[in-house]
Amino acid sequence: MTEKREVVWHQGEVSSAERQALPGFRHQPFVFWFTGLSGAGKSTIAFALERQLISMGIACCVLDGDNIRHGLNRDLGFSPLDRKENIRRVAEVARLMMHAGLIVITSFISPFRDDRSMARSIIGTEHFREVYLNASLDVCERRDIKGLYRKARSGEIPGFTGISSPYELPENPDITIDTSFLTIDSCVKSLLSNVRL
Ligand SMILES: Nc1ncnc2c1ncn2[C@@H]1O[C@H](COP(=O)(O)OP(=O)(O)OP(=O)(O)O)[C@@H](O)[C@H]1O
């Protein structure tokens, strides 16, 4: 591995202000960090929010857990160490995309408080909005849209969040949305009403 001292940061010339003067980029970029159980609605709301922001002419993109595990993080599993590395890489990518001027929406279970706090410090606390998609285990298990809870209960999937691996509740999320009762549309509206664009 290359020694860190031989790697020198090369500062670019374009400022954030210059980038934000471009059409479609006239907003302060930040990261919506979605967290919640499998089936809580992270992907559903993330893509619905992206749809809404794009229709408002705002540059944004989604980094979705399952999708990222098809590519960038295909080498990672679900041990606590791999989960940490999954989150670290995603936080680094989110930071790069945010600096490129995008509002970034990440949808990862991100069950461990320490990992979410690492993501916050990589991205910078002033740009980080932790969004807790709160749906009870009972609701998520009844949805079981991918059939994963059934497999986790039967022992076919070990270390499954909420069943055989913990989900550490966010202590002080910036935004909490209860997806058990609200429609997808009202969840998106509620998110938008919580941020300044
Ligand atoms: N208000 C709501 N918000 C989001 N999803 C909802 C809501 N009401 C019902 N649902 C349904 O709940 C399911 C949520 O599934 P989704 O794949 O979005 O969960 P997820 O949190 O991304 O799970 P995973 O961590 O496994 O990727 C979908 O079938 C969606 O239609």
Ligand SMILES: [Mg+2]
């Ligand atoms: Mg998902």
